[in-house]
Amino acid sequence: MLALRRSDGSFAHRSGGPGQAECTCYALLALKAAGHPKDREIDRGLDWLASLEREDGGFAPQPLILTSNWVTGLISITMGAYQRTETQRKSVEWLLGITGGESARWRHAIHNLLGTKTEYPQTHQGWPWAVGTAAWLEPTVLGTLAMLRAQAPDVFPDLRTRIGERFDEARKMLLDRRCADGGWNYGAPVALGIDAPSYPETTGMALFGLQGTPAAALSRSTSLARRMLAGKPHANGVSWLQLGLSASGEAADAGEEEAIQCRNCLDYALRVLALKAIGGTNVFKA
Numbered sequence: 036m037l038a039l040r041r042s043d044g045s046f047a048h049r050s051g052g053p054g055q056a057e058c059t060c061y062a063l064l065a066l067k068a069a070g071h072p073k074d075r076e077i078d079r080g081l082d083w084l085a086s087l088e089r090e091d092g093g094f095a096p097q098p099l100i101l102t103s104n105w106v107t108g109l110i111s112i113t114m115g116a117y118q119r120t121e122t123q124r125k126s127v128e129w130l131l132g133i134t135g136g137e138s139a140r141w142r143h144a145i146h147n148l149l150g151t152k153t154e155y156p157q158t159h160q161g162w163p164w165a166v167g168t169a170a171w172l173e174p175t176v177l178g179t180l181a182m183l184r185a186q187a188p189d190v191f192p193d194l195r196t197r198i199g200e201r202f203d204e205a206r207k208m209l210l211d212r213r214c215a216d217g218g219w220n221y222g223a224p225v226a227l228g229i230d231a232p233s234y235p236e237t238t239g240m241a242l243f244g245l246q247g248t249p250a251a252a253l254s255r256s257t258s259l260a261r262r263m264l265a266g267k268p269h270a271n272g273v274s275w276l277q278l279g280l281s282a283s284g285e286a287a288d289a290g291e292e293e294a295i296q297c298r299n300c301l302d303y304a305l306r307v308l309a310l311k312a313i314g315g316t317n318v319f320k321a
Contacts, residue, residue, distance in 0.1 A: 044079025135170025
């Protein structure tokens with residue numbers, strides 16, 4: 036993974052590629068989980084992430100992109116893990132002002148006026164990939180984890196009520212998006228009357244975002260996650276399933292590590308995070 040670090044402190048998806056906020060965040064979180072000392076290179080990576088701030092207070096995924104988007108949640112988590120509270124606060128404030136477009140009041144007013152119903156509940160507020168679009172699972176999980184970390188005692192006392200409200204809202208949204216089989220996919224659980232399939236990586240993500248939820252409420256989901264893990268999915272799926280199961284207090288053994296094929300920076304970083312989480316180190320939580 037360290038071989039993918041660039042001279043400016045950022046991390047690339049693959050060797051020779053441009054620096055990406057997503058790769059940089061997961062790599063820095065993995066180094067934190069592994070107990071890597073906070074040295075000059077770590078600071079360079081954090082400074083590079085901070086440089087992606089845009090005028091609205093959110094963050095862009097790379098320098099050439101001018102608008103803020105979903106990576107703001109991931110940057111918020113990373114800054115919180117390294118106690119960069121000023122940048123963390125900016126990201127939290129941006130997240131508090133962004134919701135998925137489907138939960139807008141005017142949309143519900145139109146549905147009520149026309150007497151139409153949505154195929155699944157759309158009343159709770161998650162986070163979108165891009166401002167003005169519908170909420171999806173991954174940005175909502177990352178936003179939830181950002182709110183979880185921002186709830187640390189004495190960090191942002193003036194924002195605590197709003198943070199708590201968004202945290203609760205997002206977790207309700209995740210539960211509403213659960214598929215018929217008990218898992219999760221990337222977006223809606225049903226479309227045009229057809230139940231959508233769930234996937235290993237998104238099921239693991241959702242369970243991780245729902246950490247602390249009573250076990251009984253997630254029993255079907257954790258059972259499915261164990262079956263998915265036994266099926267030995269790709270590295271990304273294995274890692275998120277292990278993160279989700281371990282956060283739910285479930286066993287998360289994936290067998291021989293050598294059999295899990297990592298292809299890029301994200302795969303390697305997530306493997307570190309998953310293995311450390313199984314051992315009791317959860318850097319996503321303050």
